[in-house]
Amino acid sequence: MDEVQTVVVGAGVIGIAIARNLARQGHDVLILEAEERIAQHTSSRNSQVIHAGIYYEPGSWRAKLCIAGKIMLYDYCKDRHVPFENTQKLIVAAEENHLTKIPVLIANAEANGVNDLIQITATEAVLLEPALACRGAILSPSTGIVDVPAFILSLLGEAKAEGVFVALGSPLERVVLQNKGFELYVGDSDCTRLNCKNLVNAAGLGAWNVARSIEDFPPMDIPEQHFAKGSWFSMTGSAPFERLIYPVPDDESLGVHYTRDMGGGFRFGPDLKYLNPPHVDYSLGVDQSIAFEKSVQRWWPDLPISMMQPDGCGIRPRVLRDPNKQSDFVFLSPQDHGIEGLVQMFGVESPGLTSALAIANLVTELLEQPVN
Numbered sequence: 001m002d003e004v005q006t007v008v009v010g011a012g013v014i015g016i017a018i019a020r021n022l023a024r025q026g027h028d029v030l031i032l033e034a035e036e037r038i039a040q041h042t043s044s045r046n047s048q049v050i051h052a053g054i055y056y057e058p059g060s061w062r063a064k065l066c067i068a069g070k071i072m073l074y075d076y077c078k079d080r081h082v083p084f085e086n087t088q089k090l091i092v093a094a095e096e097n098h099l100t101k102i103p104v105l106i107a108n109a110e111a112n113g114v115n116d117l118i119q120i121t122a123t124e125a126v127l128l129e130p131a132l133a134c135r136g137a138i139l140s141p142s143t144g145i146v147d148v149p150a151f152i153l154s155l156l157g158e159a160k161a162e163g164v165f166v167a168l169g170s171p172l173e174r175v176v177l178q179n180k181g182f183e184l185y186v187g188d189s190d191c192t193r194l195n196c197k198n199l200v201n202a203a204g205l206g207a208w209n210v211a212r213s214i215e216d217f218p219p220m221d222i223p224e225q226h227f228a229k230g231s232w233f234s235m236t237g238s239a240p241f242e243r244l245i246y247p248v249p250d251d252e253s254l255g256v257h258y259t260r261d262m263g264g265g266f267r268f269g270p271d272l273k274y275l276n277p278p279h280v281d282y283s284l285g286v287d288q289s290i291a292f293e294k295s296v297q298r299w300w301p302d303l304p305i306s307m308m309q310p311d312g313c314g315i316r317p318r319v320l321r322d323p324n325k326q327s328d329f330v331f332l333s334p335q336d337h338g339i340e341g342l343v344q345m346f347g348v349e350s351p352g353l354t355s356a357l358a359i360a361n362l363v364t365e366l367l368e369q370p371v372n
Contacts, residue, residue: 002192002193002194002195003194003195003196004028004029004030004194004195004196005027005028005029005196005197005198006022006027006028006029006030006196006197006198006199006200006367007029007030007031007032007182007184007194007196007198007199007200008022008029008030008031008032008200008202009031009032009172009199009200009201009202009203009206009210010031010032010033010201010202010203010204010206010207011031011032011033011035011038011039011166011168012038012039012041012042012043012202012204013039013043013148013151013152013155013352013353013356014043014202014204014345014348014352014356014359014360015031015033015200015202015203015204016031016038016039016152016155016156016159017155017356017357017359017360018200018202018359018360018363018364019031019159019164020155020156020158020159020162020164020360021357021360021361021363021364022198022200022363022364022367023159023162023163023164024162025364027198028163029159029162029163029164029165030164030165030166030167030194030196031159031164031165031166031167032167032170032171032172032184032186033166033167033168033169033170034169034170034171034172034203034206035168035169036168036169037168038152038156038166038168039149039152041204041205041280041314041315042204042205042314042315042316042317042348042349042352043148043152043204043353044148044149044152045282045312045313045314045315046148046314046350046353047232047257047259047269047270047350048145048146048147048148048259048261048262048353049143049144049145049146049244049259049351049353049354050070050073050074050084050143050144050145050146050353050354051066051070051143051350051351051354052066052070052089052109052114052116052117052140052142052143053066053067053070053109053112053113053114053351054091054105054108054109054112054114054117054138054140055105055108055109055249055254055326056112056326056351057108057325057326057328058108058111058112060326060328060329061328061329061330061331062326062327062328062329062351062355063112064358065329065351065355065358065359065362066112066351066354066355066358067112067113067114068355068358068361069351069354069355069356069357069358069359070142070354072357072358073146073151073354073356073357074086074144076151076154076357077146077151080154082146082147082150082151082154083146083147083150083262084144084145084146084147084262085144085145085262086141086142086143086144087143087144087145087242087243087244087260088139088140088141088142088143088144088243088244089139089140089143089243089244089245089246090125090128090129090132090137090138090139090140090243090244090245090246091105091137091138091140091246091247091248092125092132092134092136092137092245092246092247092248092299093134093135093136093137093248094133094134094135094247094248094298094299095135095298096135098135098247098248098250099135099136101248101249101250102119102136102137102138102248103119105117105138105248106119106138114140114142116140116141116142117138117139117140117141118138118139118141119136119137119138119139120136120137120138120139121136122134122135122136122137124137125137128242128243129241129242129243129245131240131241131300131302132241132245132299132300133298133299133300133301134299143244145244145259145260145261145262146262146353147261147262148353155356167186170186170187170192171186171187171188172184172185172186172203172210172213173185173186173187173188173191173213174191174213174215175199175210175213175214175215176215177214177215177216177339178195180197180340180341181195181196181197181198181341182195182196182197182199182214182341182342183195184196184199197341198341198342198343198367199341199342199343200342200343200344200363200367201342201343201344201345202345202348202363204317204348205227205277205278205280205315205317206278207317207344207345207346208222208225208277208278208346209278210344211344211346214342217337217339218337221332221336221337222346223319223321223330223346223347224319224320224321225277225278225317225319225346226274226277226317226318226319226320226327226347227274227275227276227277227278227279227280227315227316227317227318228253228272228273228274228275228315228316228318228349229272229273229274229275229281229313229314229315229316230253230269230270230271230272230273230313230314230315230316231269231270231271231273231284231288231310231312231313232267232268232269232270232310232311232312232313233267233268233269233288233289233292233308233309233310233311234265234266234267234268234308234309234311235266235267235268235304235307235308235309236307236309239260239264239265239266240258240266240300241258241260241266244257244258244259244260245257245258245299245300246258247295247298247299253270253271253272255295256268256269256270256271256292256295256296257269258296258300267311268292268295268296268308269292269311269313270313270314271288271291271292275315280315281315282312282313282315283313284310284311284312284313285310286309286310288310289306289308289309289310292308293305293306293308316349316350317346317347317348317349318347318349319346319347327347327349328347329345329346329347329348329349329352329355329359330345330346330347331343331344331345331362331363331366332344332345332346333366333367333369334366334367334369334370334371335369335370335371335372338371338372339371340370340371341367343363343366343367345359345363
């Protein structure tokens with residue numbers, strides 16, 4: 001039977017970042033990926049935004065890891081020549097009654113350590129972005145965009161240089177707890193068996209299936225599973241704004257916003273629709289464009305009508321433990337469940353991309369925790 005020191009399940013940006021970090025700490029690492037290619041789900045289906053850390057609940061994992069990860073990601077891109085741009089972002093109050101939310105957002109951001117936000121008037125906002133219509137806005141200087149495929153491939157190259165091996169088309173079917181370590185059954189039909197000392201569940205949308213495959217892991221410790229689907233629409237032509245444009249949020253999503261990419265393209269989204277997990281549905285209908293147009297016209301009244309085209313969608317794994325609080329990342333370490341060498345994570349949605357390098361550091365620390 002094959003043996004390896006550490007197995008990371010999931011070859012998305014988080015799993016690859018973790019494997020790279022562990023290999024740099026001297027671990028012998030294998031990544032198991034169920035798909036035939038890396039980063040096929042949440043990692044490649046997002047807004048490609050480097051988030052500042054404005055919206056998240058102070059003290060939450062999303063807030064702490066976004067703030068740390070943002071700095072690390074900018075530094076990484078500069079050092080490795082990964083394409084990125086510090087675009088900045090405007091959070092706009094399209095209606096008069098949205099203005100009261102601006103100081104609340106600024107106070108929340110400051111509680112998270114984001115101290116560079118600037119409240120500006122409608123006149124000042126239009127001077128920055130002439131096509132914009134709003135009652136007031138927040139300027140976020142530290143928001144940006146990154147070439148996500150280039151970032152992931154850079155991490156993967158560094159991981160492989162440290163000896164990490166990636167096994168594609170290798171779904172994890174079953175995990176049996178050993179005296180010290182784990183016996184893994186890999187593959188759909190003719191399962192391959194291997195032993196490992198450490199196991200990291202970074203499977204994203206598949207994290208719940210992986211957790212349930214671990215024999216004797218308490219089901220009550222696995223958080224409830226939610227899938228949040230978001231769709232995007234794009235247009236041809238010149239980008240109408242230099243900065244990213246977000247509406248003041250009025251529900252559990254950030255609203256349909258404007259982002260652009262490193263190639264000069266731009267798009268609008270995402271919206272929010274909950275699916276019934278584990279069902280994954282990436283279908284997208286043209287009829288959704290009407291609702292998108294109405295949302296965008298609130299702050300871009302000159303939007304050309306009937307020009308939006310479907311541009312894809314993504315699904316975020318989400319954990320909602322308290323209906324009165326925002327969703328948050330969940331990390332289960334040896335101190336939580338009493339199983340040495342096992343770290344599981346659930347609900348790593350936005351700002352997971354921004355937080356990837358900080359999450360890798362955290363998981364490395366959690367893996368070393370002794371069992372209580």
